[in-house]
Amino acid sequence: MDERRLKHWGWGYEDQAPSEAELREAAVGIRERFGFGGGPEEPVPLEEVELRASRLKVPSAFGDLFSDDRYERVAHALGKAYRDVVRGFRGEFENPPDLVAFPKDESEIEVVLEWAEAEGAAVIPFGGGTSVVGGVEARLGDRPVVSLDLRQLDRVLEVDGESLAARIQAGATGPGLEDQLREHGLTLRHFPQSFEYSTLGGWVATRAGGHFATLYTHIDDLVESVRAISPRGTWQSRRLPGSGAGPSPDRALIGSEGILGVIAEAWVRVRPRPEFKSSCGVEFEDFPAAAVAVREIAQSGLNPANCRLLDAMEAGIMGAGSGEKSLLVLGFESPHLPVDESMRLALDIAQSHGGVPTSPPPGRSIPRAAKRGSVGSASRQGRDDGGSAVESWRGAFLLAPYLRDTFVACGVLSETFETAITWDRFEEFHADVMAAVRVKVAAVCGTPADGDGAPRVSCRLTHVYPDGPAPYFTVLAPAIRGGEVEQWDEIKAAAAEAVIEGGGTITHHHAVGRDHRPWYDRQRPAPFAAALRAAKAELDPGAILNPGVLIDP
């Protein structure tokens, strides 16, 4: 339906794929840099993918609402986790939806739900398809599946400049809604890593984390009201700045990952574009000392927009320094008020813990081949800011998923996991998780745990709260070609075990989906799970909505 088509297996558009020559150059660079990885492989082209025949016939009564187009079925079969990208690269689409539906309005969402329920089919709401937790992949055996793609519900429907709120349809992507808000001088400023492709509805369904490191960390806090279509009626909350009337209906939908209803639109809190900005890098010899500085900043009431702490290895990988020092990226922004004093106070805290400001922070270095995506994406986002340390960091941040496609082609295992924990447990938790993962990665990959050619396991703090940080771990290791999924699943299990045993959450902002289920099931309170199952059974008696996500029927 777009002129440009998204890749059927990886990140971004088809025309953003690196050329063969670029890939070969990248493979050499990766090998030099990391001591592992190999010559580039080619992905299985769409036309060679063996695709199970659709078990559902496109119903004739609804025009072009449903499609059984081969590309669409493939493109809706998987999310964007490493294990998804690898399988897509190898042409392994085990669970393609039988049909893809493209509703143009709410009544067509209702049609899809009614039709699917009558057919006994499952329905998987689909935003940008950027789930990294198996949220959009049907693993339902013989049960037929409809992927419900909301891309045509992409409008900002109303803007309330007085209350600073906007009513936005679920299928609007980050750049799409920012473009429309910009006409009003407003912005949502919610920038998850998937920003270019993911959608408002997806953010709400998965409790996405945005770019604010403090205060407004999750989309949760930006939601004023939600409208969702359940099989048993429309769930519409009132637009309210705050309420105390019973448990929040919005919070029940936020994070429900499509199992209670299809989010159709939401009123969200927007803001004027920032006029005042300040950003600075601060280097630390020691990650634990840096974490104490971050804790103090998080508890200061200064509420920086950015307060991301990269450990030395992560800083090195991001090209931000020698790889021997931890790097704190601090940023303040405001539409109305100068922020220099806030920055000065935050730097005072950082320096009192041994931090050395480095302004502007070291530049980034990303393999050239991976950068191809950035030109298109940057212009698509059309941001008015640029050049600052925060922007440099954000550029690298948004490029990471493109880079991963290159890693997949070049035999590098590249994946992340993230969590949150209170400060009192952080240091031990961090050490335990790092140790568990490093040991497991080395064992699985058959490499030494240290030195050249060893896997890289690094950590950054992406969001920080007065009571604790959200640590985000990155693993880079030599892939076992053809065995990447098993390889990662084994590492992931060790990581998740360490996180859950250590008292963390299985996810701070990547959602639960299907991949996190075994650990989520241990984390959540049993009576809550029972309540959620009962609620779902009431609203979705046919169990059509995204079955297997969050709970079993």
Add this chain to the structure above:
Amino acid sequence: MDERRLKHWGWGYEDQAPSEAELREAAVGIRERFGFGGGPEEPVPLEEVELRASRLKVPSAFGDLFSDDRYERVAHALGKAYRDVVRGFRGEFENPPDLVAFPKDESEIEVVLEWAEAEGAAVIPFGGGTSVVGGVEARLGDRPVVSLDLRQLDRVLEVDGESLAARIQAGATGPGLEDQLREHGLTLRHFPQSFEYSTLGGWVATRAGGHFATLYTHIDDLVESVRAISPRGTWQSRRLPGSGAGPSPDRALIGSEGILGVIAEAWVRVRPRPEFKSSCGVEFEDFPAAAVAVREIAQSGLNPANCRLLDAMEAGIMGAGSGEKSLLVLGFESPHLPVDESMRLALDIAQSHGGVPTSPPPGRSIPRAAKRGSVGSASRQGRDDGGSAVESWRGAFLLAPYLRDTFVACGVLSETFETAITWDRFEEFHADVMAAVRVKVAAVCGTPADGDGAPRVSCRLTHVYPDGPAPYFTVLAPAIRGGEVEQWDEIKAAAAEAVIEGGGTITHHHAVGRDHRPWYDRQRPAPFAAALRAAKAELDPGAILNPGVLIDP
């Protein structure tokens, strides 16, 4: 169980009741001030209350866990709404619990739930009993009822000074938990008007609003994890600074008003005591202009701790000025950072909308008779701050419930209602609600709508958000002696109708209980109500927990 006993019908302790002479003096002052009210009446003494015999026999197996003591049954029969205080004053306790249980630990809570389920009795969790929405009054006809008083679970069990969090039992009162936190140099700084008597568990169950006018307005934001006892198991969430794993289990319990489980304890976010404070009053000729200034401050990112706007009538009633100007009470506080610059910027905004700073703001004037309660309460709270405008305002604020007992004795109808609305609708909403209530009050009371002797209907903004304020309305009018409940119920219905029709919430921080049900039922999304009913049926199949609150079975 206390040495001092709480009044069986009104606010505070028995020894805080004004003397006959003080009441007569107050009656004269009230009459002079408002042009209505009459000579004081005497409450029906406890020994003259006609009390239905208990329909449950104290079980012999559980020591002193259950009581059928007359005082306890009366003292647990009603909340503290005007309609409750009036009924208590007149000795009308229609729905006393048959037994009151005083568990000393969780296992005794479980005993009470099991025993009640076996007996077919309902259980009403009881914290401070300060509900103003019928949250603790059983209206269950022939069904026997146990009031479950958590006062013995009153300890701060753990303090984590690194993460700034504390594990506190549900029955701890405001002063009780602050006293225990003070030993660690910490404070929760959650000061609802009921602070002296209400409890952490009650706050969590009802989404109580605290003293922060921005950011941390509700207890919701201060909760790190919750532990509750449901009839089908213990609901314990993990201590996490943030999470994205499914819909928040905590948010499902917060505001559940005792229908899903008995909140036993919670980890809450605490903070060092504020070292830097600044407060200032600002007068405005015009309430709408003042509201625009408040909106701009709420959208500035300054996040004042206090930002309460009193309309001219409310300022006059509070003794804060001539009654001809609106008064904005601004306050900033921080444990770490100077706040003078924030105050300067906020005052700049206020002045740009015609505000005139008045520092220190005008003092309060509260009838002396009502002040008796203040001495005991202030020492109980043991605050380290005092003297500032914010403290003066807060003193008057905490005295209001004592004053209401005097109003009841002197034939003055005195009640409040509150809501929240977005800024775009605020001005019209405010005008409509004020008009509807003034017309109804005058009609019901048989008074002129204006002039001396006319009822007073006033408004303040208690909490403000970037997207809208929480308006709080006060009604003072001549009571129809013996007919106060019907009189208020008629006014309340008109107010609630205007609030719900205008798009507001039936409550921003007073909860739903039984009194708000007709309007809450119109406000909440129907699928959410269905989900909540299903969840309750799953966790509480005997429907023993606080039946009639929030939903019907």
